[in-house]
Amino acid sequence: MMNFSKYLRFAVVGACALASCKGGPPTATKPGKYSSTTGIEYNTEEGMRVADYQGIPEGPGLVFIEGGRTVLGTQEEDVTMSHDNIERTVTIASFYMDEAEVANIHWLEYLHFVRKDSSEEIYQRALPDTTVWARELSFNDPYVDYYLRYPGFRYFPVVGVSWLQANDFCTWRTSKVNERLAMDGDDGSSAPKAPKKGLFGRKKNAGDAAEGTDTETGGGSKISIENGNTLPNYRLPTEAEWEYAAQALIGTQEVGNENQENKRIYPWDGRQVRNPYGKSMGTFLANFKRGRGDYAGIAGSLNDGAMITEYVYAYPPNDYGLYNMSGNVNEWVQDIYRPLSFEDVEDLNPFRRNGFLDPSEKYDKKNYQSLIDDHVRVYKGGSWRDVAYWLSPGTRRFMAEDSSTAAIGFRCAMINAGSNK
Numbered sequence: 001m002m003n004f005s006k007y008l009r010f011a012v013v014g015a016c017a018l019a020s021c022k023g024g025p026p027t028a029t030k031p032g033k034y035s036s037t038t039g040i041e042y043n044t045e046e047g048m049r050v051a052d053y054q055g056i057p058e059g060p061g062l063v064f065i066e067g068g069r070t071v072l073g074t075q076e077e078d079v080t081m082s083h084d085n086i087e088r089t090v091t092i093a094s095f096y097m098d099e100a101e102v103a104n105i106h107w108l109e110y111l112h113f114v115r116k117d118s119s120e121e122i123y124q125r126a127l128p129d130t131t132v133w134a135r136e137l138s139f140n141d142p143y144v145d146y147y148l149r150y151p152g153f154r155y156f157p158v159v160g161v162s163w164l165q166a167n168d169f170c171t172w173r174t175s176k177v178n179e180r181l182a183m184d185g186d187d188g189s190s191a192p193k194a195p196k197k198g199l200f201g202r203k204k205n206a207g208d209a210a211e212g213t214d215t216e217t218g219g220g221s222k223i224s225i226e227n228g229n230t231l232p233n234y235r236l237p238t239e240a241e242w243e244y245a246a247q248a249l250i251g252t253q254e255v256g257n258e259n260q261e262n263k264r265i266y267p268w269d270g271r272q273v274r275n276p277y278g279k280s281m282g283t284f285l286a287n288f289k290r291g292r293g294d295y296a297g298i299a300g301s302l303n304d305g306a307m308i309t310e311y312v313y314a315y316p317p318n319d320y321g322l323y324n325m326s327g328n329v330n331e332w333v334q335d336i337y338r339p340l341s342f343e344d345v346e347d348l349n350p351f352r353r354n355g356f357l358d359p360s361e362k363y364d365k366k367n368y369q370s371l372i373d374d375h376v377r378v379y380k381g382g383s384w385r386d387v388a389y390w391l392s393p394g395t396r397r398f399m400a401e402d403s404s405t406a407a408i409g410f411r412c413a414m415i416n417a418g419s420n421k
Contacts, residue, residue: 028418029053051227056417057181059096059231063321065245067094067421072243072350073342074394075265084339085394090347092244094421097237098411100312100323101157101331102169104148110169113176126168128160132406143308143406156309157329157409163236163377163401166332166410170234173412178230228418237413238351239335239378239396246326246381246393251319265392267318267325273388275316285315286327286391287384295384308406309384326391329409330379337376337398375401383407 026032031050034041042050073087107128115123133143147153148160161169224230237245252262252269265271268285275283284304289295297303305314310328317323335341335351338358345352355374363370376398382390385407389395399408 029055053228057231059414060177061098062096062414063099065095065097065320066250067092070244070247070249072240075263076389076392079389082339085396086342088342090240090350092240093349094416094419095241096414096416097245097322099321101329101409101411103155103312104158105154107158110172126165128158129404130160132160132404155312157312159329159406159409160404161409162404163332166236170236170412173234174231181231232415232417234412234414236332236334236410239333239380240350241413242331242333242380243393245320245322248318248320267393273391288327288382288391289385289387306384325381327382328384330383330407331381332408332410333378333380335378336374337372337378377401379408
């Protein structure tokens with residue numbers, strides 16, 4: 001009789017579980033009140049806690065990049081004879097990317113909080129190298145003193161930033177954005193939260209829980225991956241993500257056609273670098289160096305309007321809504337450089353994080369026969385100081401991760417968490 005009562009009780013619970021699923025099977029945002037495996041009720045003393053989840057929170061500055069199959073690689077003649085980016089078919093998962101390059105005002109905000117929350121040593125380490133503008137045989141002195149901090153340059157891309165500094169910025173940005181989400185009560189609780197002291201001498205926040213450990217806020221609420229109330233890490237895009245986003249071939253695709261029938265040399269249509277349409281016909285579509293000594297054209301008819309860098313929202317965006325994916329400044333990506341990455345990396349989300357399969361010992365840097373080791377990183381996109389050849393997304397160059405120039409900046413990316421697309 002006891003066994004019958006026990007089975008009857010489980011049958012009733014199971015029926016309740018099934019009833020809670022009317023209108024379709026359970027989903028991530030509507031898991032139901034009961035487990036569809038055990039019938040045990042969620043969020044009780046016995047059951048597992050299942051937090052409310054409405055999808056990934058919105059990350060400031062990001063646009064969605066729908067992934068898919070594409071052909072990466074050099075679209076132009078390989079004039080440098082490097083043969084380091086041969087065409088191949090890959091699939092890139094959807095992700096998020098900054099719509100524009102990280103600007104001076106964003107870096108000044110970073111410096112503000114680093115000085116406020118961290119040591120003087122860390123602050124000094126975060127300062128861009130403004131001397132990248134200095135030249136012995138050129139009068140660029142005003143840019144050394146004014147480019148980073150003068151209000152007129154607020155929304156020009158930050159430069160003089162190494163790959164290592166760019167990564168530190170991504171870490172700080174993740175922490176600060178998740179701290180704001182926690183304070184705003186975006187973790188499912190309406191009460192504002194008071195983060196505790198923690199990481200890097202700053203307040204402890206949602207970013208500190210990125211490895212999956214729970215962090216308790218002053219309001220007693222848990223911030224964790226399982227609760228879905230924290231943003232994934234801001235980071236540098238992989239080289240494949242960057243190149244895919246720059247191509248923006250979504251703008252060439254006909255609805256319902258699974259064949260990619262069009263390619264692009266640049267992030268826009270056509271084989272030219274001028275706008276072929278309308279009132280803007282003939283104007284340049286990117287900020288680059290037209291030829292030796294020609295950075296902007298002649299007075300009264302400036303070709304790209306910029307002798308150095310330009311406003312990060314200048315020039316038309318590509319079909320993903322990304323600005324300046326060609327020209328203005330080159331951009332750091334995550335990958336270390338190897339000339340044969342195109343044939344070594346996998347065809348799903350390709351990425352080279354270290355010297356696996358191509359160790360640095362193969363390259364004779366010690367005797368100055370090579371510049372390649374495990375501390376050189378790829379940069380992409382061309383800049384105000386480059387000729388048009390480097391505007392093609394398939395071109396790639398590399399530099400030491402602790403170095404910087406007046407022609408390299410960056411933008412951040414983020415995974416599309418909780419999605420298989």
